[in-house]
Amino acid sequence: MSCRYVEEICADILREVEERRISIRGAIEDRAHDSTVRRLRSLILALCLDVVRRYVLLEKIFEHSVGEVPRDIFKRNLARIVTYEVRYRDIRIERLVKICRKHGLKASRRDLARMRETSESELVKDLSYEERLHVLYSVPLWLVRYILRKFIDGEQIIRSFSERLPTYVRCRVSRNVVLKKLKELGIDAKEDPDLDDAVIVDKVKLSLIERTLGNLIYVQDKSSMLIAHIVEKLVDNNVRVVDMCSAPGGKAIHITDRIERAYVTGIDISFRRVLTELSLIYRYDAHSKVDVVCASALRPPLRQYSPHIVIVDPDCTSIGKLSHSPEIRLWLREHHVREMARLQYKILRKACSISGRIIMIYSTCTITFEENEDNIKRICDEHGLELVDLCTLFPKFCNIYMRGSLRLFPHTHRTGGYFIACLRS
Numbered sequence: 001m002s003c004r005y006v007e008e009i010c011a012d013i014l015r016e017v018e019e020r021r022i023s024i025r026g027a028i029e030d031r032a033h034d035s036t037v038r039r040l041r042s043l044i045l046a047l048c049l050d051v052v053r054r055y056v057l058l059e060k061i062f063e064h065s066v067g068e069v070p071r072d073i074f075k076r077n078l079a080r081i082v083t084y085e086v087r088y089r090d091i092r093i094e095r096l097v098k099i100c101r102k103h104g105l106k107a108s109r110r111d112l113a114r115m116r117e118t119s120e121s122e123l124v125k126d127l128s129y130e131e132r133l134h135v136l137y138s139v140p141l142w143l144v145r146y147i148l149r150k151f152i153d154g155e156q157i158i159r160s161f162s163e164r165l166p167t168y169v170r171c172r173v174s175r176n177v178v179l180k181k182l183k184e185l186g187i188d189a190k191e192d193p194d195l196d197d198a199v200i201v202d203k204v205k206l207s208l209i210e211r212t213l214g215n216l217i218y219v220q221d222k223s224s225m226l227i228a229h230i231v232e233k234l235v236d237n238n239v240r241v242v243d244m245c246s247a248p249g250g251k252a253i254h255i256t257d258r259i260e261r262a263y264v265t266g267i268d269i270s271f272r273r274v275l276t277e278l279s280l281i282y283r284y285d286a287h288s289k290v291d292v293v294c295a296s297a298l299r300p301p302l303r304q305y306s307p308h309i310v311i312v313d314p315d316c317t318s319i320g321k322l323s324h325s326p327e328i329r330l331w332l333r334e335h336h337v338r339e340m341a342r343l344q345y346k347i348l349r350k351a352c353s354i355s356g357r358i359i360m361i362y363s364t365c366t367i368t369f370e371e372n373e374d375n376i377k378r379i380c381d382e383h384g385l386e387l388v389d390l391c392t393l394f395p396k397f398c399n400i401y402m403r404g405s406l407r408l409f410p411h412t413h414r415t416g417g418y419f420i421a422c423l424r425s
């Protein structure tokens with residue numbers, strides 16, 4: 001299909017994102033050969049992210065003003081995008097009518113004008129409390145219900161998924177040097193109060209920072225940075241680590257940055273991600289301290305190996321990343337929680353069978369109890385492990401749902417949602 005308008009390009013990207021369950025950023029990269037996409041990259045990314053952050057609300061407005069939302073995925077996304085353009089950007093209605101007509105969306109000038117006038121409160125006035133949150137914050141209904149049922153501050157958590165979070169940059173040289181360089185670029189940045197190598201930057205062009213500061217920094221959420229800080233506090237300067245789900249290597253490289261004599265063996269099942277990890281290991285000069293193999297953590301190629309620390313940072317439902325990667329909400333279903341929890345538990349069990357007296361650090365970027373506390377409790381009970389108290393190290397992030405472990409939330413800590421537990425045999 002030939003896409004002349006940016007709205008058509010975005011609808012096609014979101015179609016692919018939804019069908020293949022890939023990230024918006026990845027789908028845009030896949031089209032980098034297209035000069036229009038290259039030229040409009042920032043606009044396309046911002047538009048796609050904003051539309052997905054409001055996808056349910058936009059569909060309701062379309063339904064109310066025009067009629068049934070199309071079933072066809074491309075057209076459904078075009079309907080969302082046109083509705084967004086009418087409501088939140090000052091785009092000429094004639095242009096949008098023309099795009100709708102080209103793709104058989106029956107939206108007249110009057111329909112689009114009605115979209116502008118539709119009030120959100122009117123739209124949700126007859127809905128239940130849960131349905132209202134589902135529409136206003138565009139979070140899947142099953143997830144709204146889950147969060148309200150399980151958390152004491154559920155509404156704030158749901159609301160926080162629509163908020164933009166700060167970007168964290170990890171400094172691989174003195175923090176003052178990085179702050180000075182950011183200032184020279186005209187970027188506002190400040191020291192993170194909890195981690196001595198982290199800097200908080202607001203509303204930035206990441207590509208500019210990465211281009212200019214190169215391997216002096218690593219862009220990484222603060223929650224993920226905690227892992228290397230925990231390792232550093234738990235062991236001495238000579239440590240062997242196995243990282244069971246290692247790619248793209250953010251934590252492995254951070255550990256070798258902070259601990260002079262740390263050696264990491266990384267394992268990951270994804271060949272594509274292992275290649276990315278390898279390129280980062282070389283870029284960040286960590287090749288003498290990190291080895292990486294492409295293998296399943298369920299059959300780790302480790303014979304007679306006694307690490308001091310095993311890190312298990314497996315795939316998860318990534319609900320804690322809904323703000324940064326809102327597209328997850330398009331395909332995430334309730335059964336994924338159970339499926340992920342099962343896989344994580346199997347990897348944890350495998351980690352327990354690695355020889356030696358080990359410390360195991362488990363983390364996920366999700367908030368469900370099945371993938372976090374329930375897995376940890378089960379593995380502790382079955383293998384006689386005990387929780388190492390991380391609250392004494394980082395009291396600010398202490399998890400009220402499982403004493404000793406940590407939980408970070410977007411609404412309280414301004415990071416992605418994250419869980420960390422540390423176990424000892």
Ligand SMILES: C[S@@+](CC[C@H](N)C(=O)[O-])C[C@H]1O[C@@H](n2cnc3c(N)ncnc32)[C@H](O)[C@@H]1O
Pocket residue numbers: 224244245246247248249250251252267268269270273295296297298313314315316
């Ligand atoms: C959250 S990411 C890991 C991020 C990584 N620890 C870092 O700090 O950059 C989860 C990883 O688990 C990997 N994975 C999923 N199933 C796996 C398995 N059975 N064995 C090994 N790795 C697996 C995925 O390929 C993915 O790279």
